[in-house]
Amino acid sequence: MNTVVTAIILALIAMLANGEYFLGSSMLSRPLVTCALTGLVMGNITQGIIIGATLELAFVGSFSIGASIPPEIISGSVLGTAFAIGAGKSTAIALTLGIPIASLVLVVKNLCFIFILPYFVHKADQYAADGNGKGMDRMNVLGGFFSINLPIGLVVGLSYMFGSSAVKALLAIIPKFIINGLGIATGLLPAFGFAMLMKIMINKKNVTFFILGFALAVYMKVPVTGVAIFGACLALILTGYSAFHDNKQPAVATNSEEQNHSNSGEGDINYEDEEF
Secondary structure, eight states, rough: HHHHHHHHHHHHHHHHHHHHHHHSSSTTHHHHHHHHHHHHHTOOHHHHHHHHHHHHHTTTOOOOOBBBBBOOHHHHHHHHHHHHHHOOOOOOHHHHHHHHHHHHHHHHHHHHHHHHHHHHHHHOOOHHHHOOOOHHHHHHHHHHIIIHHHHHHHHHHHHHHHHHHHHHHHHHTTOHHHHHHHHHHHHHHHHHHHHHHHHHHOOOHHHHHHHHHHHHHHHHOOHHHHHHHHHHHHHHHHHHHHHHHHHHHHHHHHHHHHHHHHOOOHHHHHHHHHHO
């Protein structure tokens, strides 16, 4: 497969992953999906999945909160994986290339939001004022395509087409000790991603459970799957799930008996009233 065709397919992958504005939250934008598809195009899907899992951990805490927009992980994942596999390099190289690329493409994305998207937003406001629902839908699709899909697809395609040879030449002259250092950094970045995620989630009410999971994994050597199963069971116990199902049927029976007793009591009162 020549460079031009590969660049076009990678651009289409990036555009598909950026299609959540009309596909919904399909998770196609996650690195595990985009890197696997990129690995398939590059002829090494196994390496693509491995790189995707590593990038997934690195970007696990990257969420858009308020005005804070995280790096554009789709382009970083696709280009980082493509450059690494194309140059025959390790996962460390993909991660090292992916994060700066994602940060740079974020600038392009923001520029599109500033100069392109407002036109479609204002047109949608006009259609809303006129009660034109189809026009609003059309502006949503066109605005997403011209401000997200098309620009990111062009960036990914052109970057691979013109940058693959330059990146390969650059990677070829990197000393081995730097590659080893990047490998060590690769192991630290997933931890940093989890730390970012925990910063959002952790509070005084749930910090005990994080400590418990850490103790199970580190001191008792319980695998991650085992910790997850233990946590799920603990959640069910604390929310009273088991007790609720055990007591559900007797509670209905008790209510029925109380109702019958109440009805019989009313009958007795009426009977005594008749005697008087």
